[in-house]
Structures are given as structure tokens and as C-alpha cells.
Amino acid sequence: MSDLIWKTLSSEYLFKDNWLKARKDRCERADGTIIDPYYVLEYDDWVTALPVTEDGKIILVRQYRHALGEVCIELPGGCVDASDAALEDAIRREMLEETGYAFETVHYLGRTSANPSTNANLMHMFVATGGKRVQDQDLDQNEEIEVLEVTFEELQQLIDEKRIVQSMHMNTIFYALRYLDKLGYK
Known part of the structure; x- marks a missing residue:
């Protein structure tokens, strides 16, 4: 398999901002073929x-x-900050900020990628249980978030109606329902 890994010959940043960097790489495959340019988007890792x-x-x-011009139904989550000591700290912080809820347990479900061919970051997936509202939302300046409480049946209906369009959140829902033994196949 190591013969499939490319060697990066050079890398140049084309754009750098708070949460997005874009770079152009020059790469060489094991057979000597040069790939130039190869564009990569760098984001911070995400949690949900x-x-x-x-x-x-x-x-x-x-x-x-x-980007879609739509109001979307999603799971809470966001970027892993430099101040987060661990991924669990990041998701606990995001859930508290976005929803006002704190959770007794948080279980790591794994990682997924939005697009491993162009995006250099990962989404880390969790399931949180024993949630209790402990404060008001503490939103970022650009956030307007409505909190919804739904039953497992209502979540299933949202899934059936294709109302959750964030694909990585659907991955998290799948793994969480599997972990909670709530996944039914039709």
C-alpha cells in the first residue's frame, strides 16, 4: 500500500484566513508521475x-x-479550538454554547471526512447522553441557532423525509443510533 502514497515535492499557500487555508501542492506518485497542481483545503478539525x-x-x-441559502436541521457541533485540551472537551463546549445543555456521558464514535481528496481535516463523531439544560445559549456573533427537542420517532421521520442534508451529521446519526441500539433496517 505504501506505493500508493504520494510524495509532496513542494507546497505553497494561496490563501490563509481564520478558519480556511488553501494550498497548491506539487506531488510525485511512486511511479514517478508528477501531479501539479494539486489543491488542498485546510480547515480545523470539527466535532459533532x-x-x-x-x-x-x-x-x-x-x-x-x-452556502446553500437554506435553513438546515443539524446536530450541534463546530470547530476544535486551540483552547480545547481534547476532542471531548471540544464537543462538550460546542453543545453547551449552541444548546445550553451539559451531558453526563460523551462517547467517541469515530471520525469521518467531508472529502478526503481535497479537505485535510476530519469530523469527530460523538454520542452524548444524560443531557440537562444548565444555561442559556452562548452563541458566536455570526450564529443564530434554534434548539429543537425531538423524539427518536421524530428523528426517524426527519431522516425518512431527507430533511437532514448535512452528510457528515447523517454519518454521526447512523453511528450514534447503532451505538444506542436504535437502528432499524427497512
């Missing part, structure tokens, strides 16, 4: 969770997503 309250409700969020 399927949060379940102590009374068995699922917490979802609704927010406007400008």
Missing part, C-alpha cells in the same frame, strides 16, 4: 454529536447555512 437528554429526547439545531 447526537445529544440525548436525560428524558430521552434528541437535541437538534436549526440554522441558516449561507
Whole structure:
């Protein structure tokens, strides 16, 4: 398999901003073929969770997503910050900020990639249980988030109606439902 790994001969940043960097690489395959240019987008790693309250409700969020021009139903989550000591700290912080809920347990489900051919970051997936509202939302300046509490049946209906379009959040939902033994196949 190591013969499939490319060697990076050079790398040049074309754009750098707060949460996005774009670079152009010059690469060489094991057979000597040169790939030039190869563009890579660098984002911070992301975290997301399927949060379940102590009374068995699922917490979802609704927010406007400008790239699509739509209000989307999603899971809470966001970027891993430099101040986060661990991935679990990042998802606990994001859930608290976006929803006002804190959770007894947080279980790591794995990682996924939005597009491993162009994106250099990962989404880390969690399931959180025993949630309780402990504060008001503490949103970033550009965030307007509506918190939704739904039953497992209502989540299934949202899935059936294809109302959750964020593909990595659907991955998290799948792994979380599997972990919680709530996954039914039709």
C-alpha cells in the first residue's frame, strides 16, 4: 500500500484566513508521475454529536447555512479550538454554547471526512447522553441557532423525509443510533 502514497515535492499557500487555508501542492506518485497542481483545503478539525437528554429526547439545531441559502436541521457541533485540551472537551463546549445543555456521558464514535481528496481535516463523531439544560445559549456573533427537542420517532421521520442534508451529521446519526441500539433496517 505504501506505493500508493504520494510524495509532496513542494507546497505553497494561496490563501490563509481564520478558519480556511488553501494550498497548491506539487506531488510525485511512486511511479514517478508528477501531479501539479494539486489543491488542498485546510480547515480545523470539527466535532459533532447526537445529544440525548436525560428524558430521552434528541437535541437538534436549526440554522441558516449561507452556502446553500437554506435553513438546515443539524446536530450541534463546530470547530476544535486551540483552547480545547481534547476532542471531548471540544464537543462538550460546542453543545453547551449552541444548546445550553451539559451531558453526563460523551462517547467517541469515530471520525469521518467531508472529502478526503481535497479537505485535510476530519469530523469527530460523538454520542452524548444524560443531557440537562444548565444555561442559556452562548452563541458566536455570526450564529443564530434554534434548539429543537425531538423524539427518536421524530428523528426517524426527519431522516425518512431527507430533511437532514448535512452528510457528515447523517454519518454521526447512523453511528450514534447503532451505538444506542436504535437502528432499524427497512
